[in-house]
Amino acid sequence: MNRKIVFIVIFLLFCFGQVYAYQYDPNDFATQVISYIQGTGVEKDPVDGVRYFNDPCTALGRPTIDTTGDDYDIDPDEIVPVVSVYQPLRADEIVTVGTGGSLVLKFNHPVANDLNNPYGMDFIVFSNAAHKILCCERWLNGNPNNTTVRSDMIKDIGIVSVSQDGQNWYSFADGPFVDDFAATLGRVYNPANPDPNLGTWNLWWGGATDPTIPLDPNITAASLEGKTVAQVAQLYGQSAGGTAFDISELGLDWIMYVKIEDNGIYPPEVDAVADVSGCGDYKHPFPCGDLNYDCRVDMIDLALLASNWLKCSWNCE
Numbered sequence: 001m002n003r004k005i006v007f008i009v010i011f012l013l014f015c016f017g018q019v020y021a022y023q024y025d026p027n028d029f030a031t032q033v034i035s036y037i038q039g040t041g042v043e044k045d046p047v048d049g050v051r052y053f054n055d056p057c058t059a060l061g062r063p064t065i066d067t068t069g070d071d072y073d074i075d076p077d078e079i080v081p082v083v084s085v086y087q088p089l090r091a092d093e094i095v096t097v098g099t100g101g102s103l104v105l106k107f108n109h110p111v112a113n114d115l116n117n118p119y120g121m122d123f124i125v126f127s128n129a130a131h132k133i134l135c136c137e138r139w140l141n142g143n144p145n146n147t148t149v150r151s152d153m154i155k156d157i158g159i160v161s162v163s164q165d166g167q168n169w170y171s172f173a174d175g176p177f178v179d180d181f182a183a184t185l186g187r188v189y190n191p192a193n194p195d196p197n198l199g200t201w202n203l204w205w206g207g208a209t210d211p212t213i214p215l216d217p218n219i220t221a222a223s224l225e226g227k228t229v230a231q232v233a234q235l236y237g238q239s240a241g242g243t244a245f246d247i248s249e250l251g252l253d254w255i256m257y258v259k260i261e262d263n264g265i266y267p268p269e270v271d272a273v274a275d276v277s278g279c280g281d282y283k284h285p286f287p288c289g290d291l292n293y294d295c296r297v298d299m300i301d302l303a304l305l306a307s308n309w310l311k312c313s314w315n316c317e
């Protein structure tokens with residue numbers, strides 16, 4: 001092999017050997033609480049029995065990666081990655097609106113109906129809806145290949161509205177609903193490269209998932225029936241799950257405010273709200289010369305330019 005080919009092979013191996021990892025940026029999430037109206041029936045943290053789930057600032061920033069033991073099945077001092085059957089449970093992780101309450105959050109930039117957002121989804125709300133576990137099994141923060149997920153979920157109903165100015169609201173009255181499918185996944189299932197910071201017990205959980213990637217809509221609660229916690233996590237891939245919303249359904253190009261209200265029956269919890277990442281969004285604008293809008297200028301763009309060379313559609317003389 002000549003030196004050029006060797007270089008190309010090494011370059012390709014380097015590229016494909018890279019493990020994708022999301023770099024946390026607080027600007028990807030709601031940055032401001034505009035209002036919080038605490039409804040009734042707000043409960044206390046089940047572990048410390050002191051703090052109420054009424055701190056709206058817990059809905060800012062990224063969703064929870066790891067929570068703690070629940071002091072029932074798992075020691076409260078244990079670090080417990082958030083998985084489909086075990087969701088954020090502490091008062092410094094999630095807030096509830098309570099019965100009759102509401103929460104209004106704001107982004108520091110317009111969240112757009114971007115052309116290339118995966119599955120057309122534009123923002124994601126994370127909560128604490130969890131899958132039930134097959135009868136007689138329990139989640140003990142052990143081997144995720146040994147616990148089986150049911151399609152049934154422990155969930156609530158949060159109604160989402162969005163706004164550009166904080167005054168005029170547009171509602172997803174018929175869903176999707178917050179605190180429903182999909183459960184949050186804090187970490188990527190990666191037994192080849194488990195995160196040693198969790199302790200020597202961790203043989204399965206790698207780096208944090210990417211909360212700006214929506215879950216493939218072909219994955220439904222029903223489709224997860226009978227799968228193990230590990231299989232569910234593998235289906236998620238890099239996605240952190242959550243409930244994803246497409247603002248084009250409401251005829252909007254962008255929004256900056258998200259309101260979450262309860263439906264009077266099942267008040268929801270909120271962990272975080274994320275702006276979906278995609279090629280062409282405000283952080284990844286199309287470069288000049290990118291004719292096919294894939295965020296790179298390459299031979300395809302050159303071929304497009306060449307095939308349309310000297311074409312003219314107006315005032316061509």
Ligand SMILES: [Ca+2]
Binds near residue numbers: 114
């Ligand atoms: Ca969209």
Ligand SMILES: [Ca+2]
Binds near residue numbers: 127128155
């Ligand atoms: Ca809930």
Ligand SMILES: [Ca+2]
Binds near residue numbers: 058060064092272
């Ligand atoms: Ca949170």
Ligand SMILES: [Ca+2]
Binds near residue numbers: 289292293295
């Ligand atoms: Ca291109």
